[in-house]
Amino acid sequence: MYNKTYVLAGIIIFVALFTTPFWTGIMSGSYQRPAVQLPANEKECVEPVEYMRAEHMQLLNDWRDQALRNEARVYVSSTGKKWEISLQNTCLKCHNNTTEFCDKCHISNSVYPYCWTCHIEPKGKK
Amino acid sequence: MSTSLLVVLLIGVVAWLGASLGLASLFGVFLPYVAVIIFIAGVVWRMVYWSKSPVPFAIPTTGGQQASLEWIKQASLDNPSTKWGVVKRMFLEVFFFRSLFRNTYAEVREDGPRIVYFSSKWLWCFALLFHYCFLLVFIRHFRFFIDPVPACITFIEAVDGVLQIGAPRLYLTGVLLLTALLFLLGRRLFNERLRYLSLMNDYFPLLLIIALVLSGMSLRYFIKTDIASVKAFTMGLVTFQPVGAEVTKNIGSLFFVHLTYLSVLLMYFPFSKLMHAPGVFFSPTRNLPNNTRAVHHENPWNDRNAPFTTYAEYEDTFRDVMVEAGLPVEKQPDAGDKE
Numbered sequence: 001m002y003n004k005t006y007v008l009a010g011i012i013i014f015v016a017l018f019t020t021p022f023w024t025g026i027m028s029g030s031y032q033r034p035a036v037q038l039p040a041n042e043k044e045c046v047e048p049v050e051y052m053r054a055e056h057m058q059l060l061n062d063w064r065d066q067a068l069r070n071e072a073r074v075y076v077s078s079t080g081k082k083w084e085i086s087l088q089n090t091c092l093k094c095h096n097n098t099t100e101f102c103d104k105c106h107i108s109n110s111v112y113p114y115c116w117t118c119h120i121e122p123k124g125k126k
Numbered sequence: 127m128s129t130s131l132l133v134v135l136l137i138g139v140v141a142w143l144g145a146s147l148g149l150a151s152l153f154g155v156f157l158p159y160v161a162v163i164i165f166i167a168g169v170v171w172r173m174v175y176w177s178k179s180p181v182p183f184a185i186p187t188t189g190g191q192q193a194s195l196e197w198i199k200q201a202s203l204d205n206p207s208t209k210w211g212v213v214k215r216m217f218l219e220v221f222f223f224r225s226l227f228r229n230t231y232a233e234v235r236e237d238g239p240r241i242v243y244f245s246s247k248w249l250w251c252f253a254l255l256f257h258y259c260f261l262l263v264f265i266r267h268f269r270f271f272i273d274p275v276p277a278c279i280t281f282i283e284a285v286d287g288v289l290q291i292g293a294p295r296l297y298l299t300g301v302l303l304l305t306a307l308l309f310l311l312g313r314r315l316f317n318e319r320l321r322y323l324s325l326m327n328d329y330f331p332l333l334l335i336i337a338l339v340l341s342g343m344s345l346r347y348f349i350k351t352d353i354a355s356v357k358a359f360t361m362g363l364v365t366f367q368p369v370g371a372e373v374t375k376n377i378g379s380l381f382f383v384h385l386t387y388l389s390v391l392l393m394y395f396p397f398s399k400l401m402h403a404p405g406v407f408f409s410p411t412r413n414l415p416n417n418t419r420a421v422h423h424e425n426p427w428n429d430r431n432a433p434f435t436t437y438a439e440y441e442d443t444f445r446d447v448m449v450e451a452g453l454p455v456e457k458q459p460d461a462g463d464k465e
Contacts, residue, residue, distance in 0.1 A: 001174065001177045001178055002177055002178070002179075002180065002181070002426065003177060004177070007173060007174070007177040010173065010404065010407060011170055011173055011174075014166075014169060014170070014173075014404070015166060015170065018165070018166060019166070020268075020271075020272075021268065021271035021272060021364040022364050022366075024271075024272050024364075025271070025272075025361065025364030025365040025366075026364075026365060026366070028272075028273055028365075029365070030361075030365050030367050031273050031357070031358065031361030031362070031365060033354055033355070033357070033358040033373075034354070050352070050376070053352040053354065053355075053376070054350040054351050054352045054378075055350055057293040057294050058293065058350070060293060061292060061293040105353075105354045107274075107275075108273065108274070108275075108354070108357060109269060109270075109275075109353050109354060109357050110269040110275035110279060110280050110283060111294070111353075112280065112283075112284070113293065114290060
């Protein structure tokens with residue numbers, strides 16, 4: 001092996017860098033999916049839970065466009081139920097605490113939406 | 127091109143079908159682990175293999191005045207004569223693709239006909255764009271692999287999504303990465319000389335990375351999946367506690383297509399031209415200083431104990447024949463020997 005020091009240093013750097021997720025993973029221990037606090041007195045969201053988990057950001061974006069740009073305030077869900085298009089009056093009526101609901105998954109997945117630059121962030125009932 | 131496209135599509139179809147048929151643990155757990163092992167072991171093996179190859183000659187490529195007399199200005203970046211100079215040149219090569227910046231394009235003009243060379247920076251520009259965007263996309267993905275997510279990754283995401291287009295926010299690197307890839311592919315397809323030179327091992331990695339990027343972008347913008355489940359899944363992989371069907375059933379098949387493309391890329395990497403990443407450091411044309419006039423470069427396969435013949439001994443052996451052929455000899459043959 002020629003230039004042993006350089007090559008070994010290179011190999012060590014390569015292996016250390018590319019195994020980062022594994023050794024940080026082992027150090028941090030097992031990961032638990034964050035438990036969100038679901039609304040106490042409401043069982044049904046505007047759409048089924050699978051759809052909401054994957055597409056809620058798209059829905060919120062569409063709702064903003066509908067409400068603010070088209071002045072259309074009625075949303076007909078896939079089940080045929082009508083909802084008022086409003087973050088404050090529909091979504092946040094049930095999900096009234098961001099730290100216990102939104103932030104749980106968002107922070108864990110490094111998602112930082114800019115909802116609260118315009119809307120008032122609900123802190124839950126005092 | 128068409129074969130590569132077919133292979134890439136086939137990988138996607140197989141992964142899609144596999145994930146849909148409930149083989150998520152095969153494509154989501156077994157394959158990624160195998161791929162990571164092959165990738166790391168393969169790259170290390172290739173590096174050790176290269177480091178065992180002797181460099182018989184000092185062959186640095188030079189692009190300017192060699193170190194010479196004091197009053198002659200040396201092109202120290204393009205013709206380094208010291209180790210530190212090599213480090214500087216290597217830095218510029220690795221981070222800014224300096225040698226690609228010198229790329230020229232030759233064209234035969236009809237008037238004459240005559241050949242015209244001109245500077246062509248397109249390849250440099252898009253290659254740089256591709257590599258840096260791919261790096262940022264790669265680093266961004268660590269939000270799924272590390273918990274809690276480090277602030278530097280969040281910062282990169284904030285900068286990347288600074289235009290705040292749509293929700294989830296559009297990442298600039300994703301778009302630029304796809305643009306650069308399409309340029310690199312188009313270059314091979316529409317430049318007839320390059321097309322003639324291009325082989326499957328040129329098209330396949332390009333198409334594979336395009337498929338990887340397209341599936342990834344679809345997962346983010348179009349065919350979304352529950353990323354909280356995805357994070358639970360990836361964290362299961364990196365903590366060696368893979369999650370079962372209760373989590374994978376919440377993850378769309380497209381995610382497993384994306385993961386399979388990545389696994390194939392990792393497994394393909396050590397045996398392909400993509401190994402230019404560590405390879406650039408092993409290139410004798412790049413990692414040697416041009417000091418051949420000052421320092422003797424020993425050919426490592428020369429046997430120091432090999433028997434050798436001095437000129438005097440050589441002449442002793444062949445003196446008579448040399449004289450006969452009229453060649454000059456240092457020691458004239460004795461008159462007495464002739465008789």
